[in-house]
Amino acid sequence: MYASFKSIGAYIPEKVLTNEELEKMVDTSDEWIIKRTGIKERHIADDSELTSDMGVKAGELAIKRAGLQKSDIDAVICATISPDHFCMPSTANLISHKLGLNPVTSFDISAACTGFIYALNIAKSFVESGSFKNVLIVGAEKLSSIVDYTDRTTCILFGDGAGAAVIGATDKKEDAVIDVHTGADGSYSDYLITPGGGSAEPCSLETIENRRHYMKMQGNATFKVAVKTLTKDVIDILGKNEIDPKDIKHFIPHQANYRIIKAVGDALKLDSEQVVLTVHKYGNTSSASIPMAMNDLYESGKLKNGELMLLDAFGGGLTWGSALIPFAGK
Ligand code: ACO
Secondary structure (H helix, E strand, O other): OEEEEEEEEEEOOOEEEEHHHHHOOOOOOHHHHHHHHOOOEEEEOOOOOOHHHHHHHHHHHHHHHOOOOHHHOOEEEEEOOOOOOOOOOOHHHHHHHHHOOOOOEEEEEOOHHHHHHHHHHHHHHHHHHOOOOEEEEEEEEEHHHOOOOOOHHHHOOEOEEEEEEEEEEEOOHHHEOOEEEEEEOHHHHHHEEOOOOOOOOOOOHHHHHOOOOOOEEOHHHHHHHHHHHHHHHHHHHHHHOOOOHHHOOEEEEOOOOHHHHHHHHHHOOOOHHHEOOOHHHHOEOHHHHHHHHHHHHHHOOOOOOOOEEEEEEEEOOOEEEEEEEEEOOO
C-alpha cells in the first residue's frame, strides 16, 4: 500500500495587519520590512477564533476535496506551536471533536515551521504500514497569541492561518508520496525559543513581566543556517531520488522570508514560475505556511493531478524537512 497526497484545504482569517499599521506600533518601516523579508501584510485571527477553529475550517475543506466523508478519517495530526491549550488537551483532539470525528487517534506535534512536513512523514508511515487508511494532517497557527507586539525584530514577521491535507492509501504507485526527509539539531535550540511557561521557567509574575512567554529569535543567525540547511536538504532529496530540479512543477517552500526562498531557488536554478510565493500576503505562518501556499496554488487552478511538488521547510528547534510528492487530488 502507498500513501498519496489526496487533497489540500486552508483557512485564512479575515483581518489584515499591514506594514503601515505595524509602523504605528513599533519603530519600523514598510520599506525595511519589504526589503528584508518581502512581507507586505499578514492575516490575524479574531480573539474568539482559536487555532483549532482555523484547523477545523481547513480540515473540512481537505476532507471534502478528497471526496471523503468525515467518517472515513482514521487519525488527525496537528502541527502547531500555538496550541489552544498548553500541554493538554491537544489541538488535534479539539479539531477531531469539532469536526465530529470521534473516536479517532489524534495528537499534536511540535516541530515549528517544519511541522507540516513532520506530520506528513508520520501520516505516510501510518498509511504505508496499514495502521490507518486516511490521515488528516493539519498545520494551524495563531502566532499572534505568542508574538510580542513591542518587539520589532519578530512582530513584523508572523501571521495566523491554517492548512490541511488528507494523506490516504492507494495501490497506484504513480500517486505515491515519493520521499520525505526530516531532521533536527537541538544545539541551535536558543536561536528560536519561547523561554517562559514550560518546566524550564514555569509561568510566574516574573516570567510574564519579562515577556518570557513570547517567541524570541536570533534572526540573522537563523537566516544563515536556514539558507544553508534548506539548500542542502533539497539537493539531497532530489539527488537521492534522481530527479532534476527542472522536472519539479511546483517548489513550495516555507514562507519565512523572500530572500531565503530566492537563495534556495537560485541554488537549484529554478524558474520563477516553479516557485510558489505567498510570503508577501500571509507573512510567516509557521506550520501552516506550506499548506496555505499549496491551497492558494490549488484555488488558482494551477495545481493539477499528477504534478510534482517539492516542499522544503526550516524552523525552530532547529528543525528542517523536505518532500517530493505528486499531487493526487482532483
Ligand atoms: N524594522 C527596522 N529595523 C529593524 C527591524 C525592524 N522591524 N528589525 C530589526 N531591525 C534592525 C536591527 O536592529 C539591526 O540594526 P543594527 O544594524 O543597527 O543593529 C538591523 O535592522 C539589521 O538586523 P538583522 O537582524 O541583521 O536583519 P536581517 O537582514 O537578518 O533581517 C530577519 C532580519 C528578517 C528576521 C531575517 O534575519 C530572517 O528572516 N531570519 C530568518 C527567519 C526564519 O527563517 N526563521 C525560521 C522560521 S520561524 C519559526 O520556526 C517559528
